[in-house]
Amino acid sequence: MIKFLICALTVVSLVKGKATPEVQRVWKDSYFPTAEDIITRPSGRPFTISVEGNVGSGKSTFLNFFRGYPDISVYQEPVDYWTNFHGEDMLGLVYNDTKRWGLTFQSLVTLTMLETHVKDLRGRDGLPTPPVKIMERSMQSGRWCFVEQMTNVITNAEKYLLDEWYGVIRNTTDVDVDAIVYLRTDPQVIYERIYKRDRKEELKVPLSYFQDLHRLHENWLIYQNVTTYPMPKVIVIDANTDLSLLKLTYRQFAKDLYSAVPEILKTNDFFSFCTGKC
Structure with missing residues (x-):
């Protein structure tokens, strides 16, 4: 049974008669596997966290708190690439006419997500690799949220095509994540x-x-009604909270995660904070 870690971020304590926000600690050292688990992972994939949530839920703000940490690579969605794909604003096209552009845009998203998933694999090219990768969204959210959202607009054949591509990728490439942060x-x-x-x-x-x-995020991450494989650990943060409080929580999350990385995995190299096509 998956245990959900739902964080109430509005807890306050009274200090000298004043309400002072308490920093909420949503990450625990026990969430990180052993160094051996990471080193011996056949695919070479680092410990991977996907940050999920609705459009505008604050994923980029969350990711910014990991900027500059050594041994953690951070990948934002390549929105600039999607809005200027060989001169075409693919994001604008799909918003304006999902029926015409849904399959095309989701194919582009799948391509760029796959490229991010296979970054930083241990043992490739003899280069240092980070023990932790944090990415904005994932192949999974593409399939269980955005493809599903288009179900009543695109044709059944188009949906089946996207679903079969998703199945082939999952069966041939390690695109799993170890934890999901749901804003x-x-x-x-x-x-x-x-x-x-x-x-x-x-x-x-x-x-x-x-x-x-x-509704689709809730169905996937809270009620778990859609996936046919074991879900990773899901950490749920109430992102309706005032941004000043959320920033305290996000800053503490970054510190706690970095502290949890086994020393044997640390290289003290600085890795990518990527905001474009990576």
């Missing part, structure tokens, strides 16, 4: 944030889109 956010909060950040491709997206994505 759980109410759709109405998402809707308001989207308009504040003013990304032009998203401005015409209706609230119903974010409600659908929220």
